[in-house]
Amino acid sequence: MVKICCLGPSNVGGPTMAVIALKCPAIEVVFVGISVARIAAWSSNVLPIYEPGLDDVSFSLKGQRSKISSIQIGCSLVDVKHQRARKPSRTLKEVYANWVPEDRILTTNLWSAELSKLAANAFLAQRISSVNAISALCEATGADVAEVAYAVGKDTRIGPKFLNASVGFGGSCFQKDILNLVYICECNGLPEVAHYWKQVIKINDYQKTRFVNRVVSSMFNTVSGKKIAILGFAFKKDTGDTRETAAIDVCKGLLGDKASISIYDPQPMSPTAVKQVTVTWDAYEATRGAHGVCILTEWDEFKQLDYKKIYDNMQKPAFLFDGRNVVDPEKLREIGFIVYSIGKPLDAWLKDMPAVA
Ligand SMILES: NC(=O)C1=CN([C@@H]2O[C@H](COP(=O)(O)OP(=O)(O)OC[C@H]3O[C@@H](n4cnc5c(N)ncnc54)[C@H](O)[C@@H]3O)[C@@H](O)[C@H]2O)C=CC1
Ligand SMILES: O=C(O)[C@H]1O[C@H](OP(=O)(O)OP(=O)(O)OC[C@H]2O[C@@H](n3ccc(=O)[nH]c3=O)[C@H](O)[C@@H]2O)[C@H](O)[C@@H](O)[C@@H]1O
Structure with a gap:
């Protein structure tokens, strides 16, 4: 029986270990962390994090819970030291080979592995900053960023994925990995390369500022x-993770102009990064009496809301700012909303109000 010790079973460690426990009956997984309650939750029916499919994995593990139930605070690394003679990459390869075809398990030298991870995330983030930069140009010219992205993505050399314009990318990975890349470039005497990658983050910051400016300039x-309802606080849909979410910067920008903010996200959350906001558990409650609504996460639920009901309960003129292009702006304009959608032809109301970031 091989034993794998996971230090810090949370967003990455928890799901990774759950899959390893599921796929590798011969391996015992041990969780080690600083929060007893959080570790205990991994062995309970209410998992500490939300991710689609994770409950199913956990349910499948029920019969073999003892494999992931160990709770320890503190850990001895003596056993790890004794394993040094064996190449760690070979041990890891054997673990993954339980369910991944061997020809799909890549082994590289240490720096290649490190840079592959950083470069992959940097390339993905770069695509989003590229399409977001084009979204600003679309608004200035009357083009529709969704049409442009669709046409561009039809070229198989480019492909259609990760071309959704947004209020900006968030999450704990993209910015951290790019900054890591920038740091490594600088340490290796490559300031031009560092500068190149920094621009991906600069455009992301520009996009968030541009969105806030649109909101403020549109609303006189x-x-x-004024009450602004925020629909969606997670950094992307289908997660309860709010780390480095674009919504934090948008809320901070609006609070800077003394807005009164009411947040609704389908996942329970407490936005510790922003103070003086109200959190509600219902989209209709969050938007009641609001002057404006900002959609900041692309939850499917936001496509199904009764926007006529929302409009009727808002102050007039009622503004809706869609930072994820989840609603049909024309349908909402028919209801009576003044609508701003990232990278889409501008509402007549907004045309003479350029949002200078
Ligand atoms: N979030 C992501 O998708 C990615 C994260 N990573 C890296 O993986 C690591 C974990 O990331 P996440 O799971 O997102 O972080 P997280 O913050 O969700 O989880 C960290 C866990 O470590 C525990 N912990 C903190 N200090 C500890 C200590 N001294 N002793 C024992 N446990 C401790 C915390 O209680 C928590 O359960 C980080 O180093 C992160 O940079 C890498 C790639 C992607
Ligand atoms: O480093 C990691 O562990 C992971 O980081 C990212 O995954 P993640 O940050 O969880 O989420 P993404 O789906 O990449 O989304 C990141 C951000 O970009 C935004 N996004 C994504 C796609 C898009 O077209 N437009 C867009 O604005 C999302 O809404 C979100 O805010 C990578 O996609 C994973 O491959 C990688 O394993």
Whole structure:
């Protein structure tokens, strides 16, 4: 029986270990962390994090819970030291070979592995910053970023994925990995390369600022004392993870002009990164009496909302700012909303109000 010790079973470690436990009956997984309650939750019916499919994996493991139930605080690394003679990459390869075809398990030298991870995330983030940069140009010219992205993505050399314009990418990975890449470039005397990758983050920051400016300039150049409902706080749909979410910067920008903010996200969350906001558990409650609505996460639920009901309960004129292009702007304009959708032809109301970031 091989034993794998996971230090810090949370967003990455938890699901990874759950899959290893499921796929590798001969391996015992041990969780080690600083929060007893959080570790205990991994052995309970209410998992500490939300991710589609994770409950099913956990359910399948029920019969073999003892394999992942060990709770320890503190850990001895003596056993790890004794394993040194064996190449770690070979041991890991054997673990993954339980369910991944061997020709799909790549082994490289240490720096290639490190840079592959960083470069993959940097390339993905770069695609989003590229399409977001084009979204600003679409608004200035009258093009529709969804049409442009679709046409561009038809070229099989480019492909259609990761070309959705947004209020900006978030999450704990993209920015961290790019900054890591930038740091390694600088340490290796490559300032031009470092500068190149920094621009991906700069455009991401620009996009968030541009969105806030659109909101403020549309609403008579101030949101002071106005209620703004935020629909979606997670950094992407189908997760309860709010780390480095674009919504934090948008809320901070609006709070800077003294807006009154009411947040609704389908997943329970407490936005510790932003103070003086109200959190509600219902989209209709969050938008009741609001002057404006900002959609900041692409949850499917937001496509199905009764926007006529929302409109009827809002202050007039009622503004809706879609940072994820989840609603049909024309349908909402028919209801009476003044609508801004990232990278889409501008509402007549907004045309003369350029959002200078
Ligand atoms: N979030 C992601 O998708 C990715 C994360 N990573 C890296 O993986 C690592 C974990 O990431 P996440 O799971 O997202 O972080 P997380 O913050 O969700 O989880 C960290 C876990 O470590 C525990 N912990 C913290 N200090 C500890 C200590 N001194 N002793 C024992 N346990 C401790 C915490 O209680 C928590 O359960 C980080 O180093 C992160 O940079 C790498 C790639 C992607
Ligand atoms: O380093 C990691 O562990 C992971 O980081 C990212 O995954 P993640 O950050 O969880 O989420 P993504 O789906 O990549 O989304 C990142 C951000 O980009 C945004 N996004 C994504 C796609 C798109 O077209 N437009 C867009 O704005 C998302 O809404 C989100 O805010 C990578 O996609 C994974 O391959 C990688 O394993």
